Amino acid sequence: MEKFVHLKAIAAPLLRVNIDTDVIIPSREMKGVSKTGLSVGMFANWRYSDVPKRVENPDFVLNHAPYNKAQILLSGDNFGCGSSREHAVWAMKEWGFKAVIAPSFGAIYYGNCVRNGILPLVLPDDAVRAMAAWVEQSPVVNMIEIDLPSQKVHAAGAVHSFKIGEANKDMLLEGLDPIGVTLKKDAAIQAFEAKDRAQRPWVYISGPT
Amino acid sequence: MSRTLIDKLWDAHVVADLGDGAALLFIDRIFLHERTGSVSLQELKAKGRPVRHKEHVFVTMDHIVDTFAGRGDKTLMPSGTDFITSTRATATEAGLNLFDVTDERQGIVHVVSAEQGITLPGFTQVCPDSHTCTLGALGALAWGIGSTEGEHALATKTLAVTKPKTMRVTFNGKLGYGVTSKDMILHLIGKYTAAGGSGYAIEFTGPAIASLPQENRFTICNMAVEFGAFSGVIPPDDITFDYVKGRPYAPKGAAFEKAVTYWRTLKDDADAVYDREIVIDCTDIVPTVTWGSSPGHTARIDGVVPDPASIADATLRGSMEKALEYMDVRPGQKLEGLPIDAVFIGSCTNSRLSDLRAAAAIVKGKKIAAGLKKAVIVPGSTQVKKAAEREGLHTIFTAAGFEWRESGCSMCFNAGGESMGEKWRVVSSTNRNFENRQGPKTRTHLASPTTVAASALAGAIADVRKLG
Ligand code: SF4
Numbered sequence: 001m002e003k004f005v006h007l008k009a010i011a012a013p014l015l016r017v018n019i020d021t022d023v024i025i026p027s028r029e030m031k032g033v034s035k036t037g038l039s040v041g042m043f044a045n046w047r048y049s050d051v052p053k054r055v056e057n058p059d060f061v062l063n064h065a066p067y068n069k070a071q072i073l074l075s076g077d078n079f080g081c082g083s084s085r086e087h088a089v090w091a092m093k094e095w096g097f098k099a100v101i102a103p104s105f106g107a108i109y110y111g112n113c114v115r116n117g118i119l120p121l122v123l124p125d126d127a128v129r130a131m132a133a134w135v136e137q138s139p140v141v142n143m144i145e146i147d148l149p150s151q152k153v154h155a156a157g158a159v160h161s162f163k164i165g166e167a168n169k170d171m172l173l174e175g176l177d178p179i180g181v182t183l184k185k186d187a188a189i190q191a192f193e194a195k196d197r198a199q200r201p202w203v204y205i206s207g208p209t
Numbered sequence: 210m211s212r213t214l215i216d217k218l219w220d221a222h223v224v225a226d227l228g229d230g231a232a233l234l235f236i237d238r239i240f241l242h243e244r245t246g247s248v249s250l251q252e253l254k255a256k257g258r259p260v261r262h263k264e265h266v267f268v269t270m271d272h273i274v275d276t277f278a279g280r281g282d283k284t285l286m287p288s289g290t291d292f293i294t295s296t297r298a299t300a301t302e303a304g305l306n307l308f309d310v311t312d313e314r315q316g317i318v319h320v321v322s323a324e325q326g327i328t329l330p331g332f333t334q335v336c337p338d339s340h341t342c343t344l345g346a347l348g349a350l351a352w353g354i355g356s357t358e359g360e361h362a363l364a365t366k367t368l369a370v371t372k373p374k375t376m377r378v379t380f381n382g383k384l385g386y387g388v389t390s391k392d393m394i395l396h397l398i399g400k401y402t403a404a405g406g407s408g409y410a411i412e413f414t415g416p417a418i419a420s421l422p423q424e425n426r427f428t429i430c431n432m433a434v435e436f437g438a439f440s441g442v443i444p445p446d447d448i449t450f451d452y453v454k455g456r457p458y459a460p461k462g463a464a465f466e467k468a469v470t471y472w473r474t475l476k477d478d479a480d481a482v483y484d485r486e487i488v489i490d491c492t493d494i495v496p497t498v499t500w501g502s503s504p505g506h507t508a509r510i511d512g513v514v515p516d517p518a519s520i521a522d523a524t525l526r527g528s529m530e531k532a533l534e535y536m537d538v539r540p541g542q543k544l545e546g547l548p549i550d551a552v553f554i555g556s557c558t559n560s561r562l563s564d565l566r567a568a569a570a571i572v573k574g575k576k577i578a579a580g581l582k583k584a585v586i587v588p589g590s591t592q593v594k595k596a597a598e599r600e601g602l603h604t605i606f607t608a609a610g611f612e613w614r615e616s617g618c619s620m621c622f623n624a625g626g627e628s629m630g631e632k633w634r635v636v637s638s639t640n641r642n643f644e645n646r647q648g649p650k651t652r653t654h655l656a657s658p659t660t661v662a663a664s665a666l667a668g669a670i671a672d673v674r675k676l677g
Contacts, residue, residue, distance in 0.1 A: 017528045018503045022643045076524045078404040084339040086355035112355035166229040182365045192224040202460040202468045206264040
């Protein structure tokens with residue numbers, strides 16, 4: 001997995017609440033059994049005025065330079081709510097996003113981001129809005145800078161601290177393979193099972209009873 | 210220290226403490242479906258990692274498979290067949306329990322898992338599908354994950370999880386005439402917004418929950434994720450144990466009795482403290498429908514579309530204005546009587562036998578409105594379909610003018626390639642009224658199956674209480 005340590009990049013504001021994963025990647029855009037080829041369908045219903053013909057909607061922020069090079073997305077409450085489809089994260093990653101800053105996230109989307117090297121960064125609503133206004137003045141000059149080790153964001157002449165769980169932080173900083181990490185605890189898993197089998201034997205069935 | 214039900218479910222599955230509120234949790238059951246499952250299985254295979262306890266992993270075909278009579282692997286969705294065949298191939302090769310397209314156990318993953326007795330009280334269960342929380346209604350801790358986490362659960366039988374905060378939602382009082390468990394959960398989300406449960410695992414409790422039949426309890430937990438929650442649980446009781454008893458994968462005889470003894474401990478200690486408490490008086494609840502594009506955009510059936518001008522927060526107001534525009538409704542407009550193009554009864558929210566019985570009771574001997582372009586009923590599982598047919602419900606529906614389908618997710622979302630028409634206004638028993646969810650620019654109004662049935666007769670959003 002790709003590491004996330006430090007990022008200074010163009011940010012694109014998309015300040016709506018409850019942007020769900022159906023919006024981020026409509027189910028019709030998930031065409032193959034694969035993690036790739038998804039970025040063209042990202043935000044398809046907002047990004048294109050004619051979706052099948054891929055005619056760009058001039059009103060959509062990511063269709064404008066320099067936002068088409070944005071690596072940070074600024075959004076409203078509950079970003080990534082709805083369907084668990086990890087395709088939403090795969091599409092954004094393939095497009096080039098490395099961080100999303102919002103007041104809150106859908107829980108499954110949040111976990112999916114971390115597992116794909118994208119930083120989901122929680123900041124209060126007013127801070128996100130102030131950043132968006134500042135970015136809009138001059139998106140290329142007013143880049144947002146994120147430092148994960150110190151958990152700080154620099155933008156609009158201010159420094160904001162943000163919270164992230166230790167395990168998630170480590171996974172992003174190190175680009176770890178979480179399955180490999182867990183398999184090192186195999187003895188603990190086996191010990192749990194041995195004890196649990198005695199307590200809840202009905203868990204350990206192998207077919208219809 | 211006294212513990213909540215959620216604490217007890219959590220503690221019983223901790224394999225290792227990971228610090229900072231996180232733990233490695235043992236996962237009792239894993240379910241996959243053809244939409245998101247085979248990516249995990251392919252990746253595992255590519256990395257040479259076996260599935261641990263493959264007998265505890267179940268796979269069904271529900272999302273993409275079409276719902277027309279005589280169906281096979283072909284679907285209306287371009288490339289949809291690939292999802293079905295690749296899921297079949299990877300699941301078979303890994304030796305998993307597969308409920309294939311023509312298997313009589315086939316159906317919507319969360320309906321089937323309960324119906325077959327695969328989910329039991331006290332279990333942890335995951336599936337790469339956000340509505341896995343449905344199964345919390347059995348007193349299990351069940352939640353949706355992504356495909357990468359799915360790989361982790363398959364390979365290790367565990368997941369690293371940060372413990373959510375706990376919330377208790379108590380429903381007091383009795384439900385009024387025409388009010389269902391769907392209206393209870395829509396009322397809650399409407400009152401506290403679609404992000405109201407964000408960061409929490411929720412226990413739904415109180416006299417109005419305790420008196421709900423098991424099938425109606427699933428509807429409540431199903432929409433916990435629409436409330437932004439990690440999951441929702443309902444304390445298991447005799448209604449739950451009766452529901453579980455005799456199901457194919459449930460323990461039998463003395464093993465069942467032993468399990469029940471354990472399951473009876475799955476409730477809050479007397480002085481257990483939750484991080485947040487919400488109390489709802491059920492006498493305040495009437496049939497509820499959504500007006501906008503978030504499950505939190507609800508209104509009373511006898512109410513009107515709200516006015517964003519009354520909202521101080523700019524981002525929230527802007528989102529409401531977008532929703533009004535998308536849904537083509539105006540502030541102050543009455544919802545009752547709004548003409549509709551189509552109706553849909555189905556999905557893991559409301560497609561169980563009791564839902565179909567309730568809808569059939571309303572349409573029996575009547576005809577749906579002449580102007581409707583589509584009226585579809587999709588049973589939640591092949592078993593539900595068969596049971597409904599044994600009671601003759603299908604003839605009631607088809608005589609009224611509905612299409613009666615094979616089981617699957619169908620037009621809950623438009624992945625099967627079949628969808629509602631462009632900009633159609635649809636009253637639907639599903640759980641998501643998101644933009645484009647049921648079709649291109651389709652305008653979905655969420656409601657209970659009985660409200661959908663009443664609306665089908667009227668050709669407009671209808672108040673089921675007025676049918677008499
Ligand atoms: S019925 Fe709808 S919500 Fe339920 S699992 Fe299927 S697609 Fe998801």
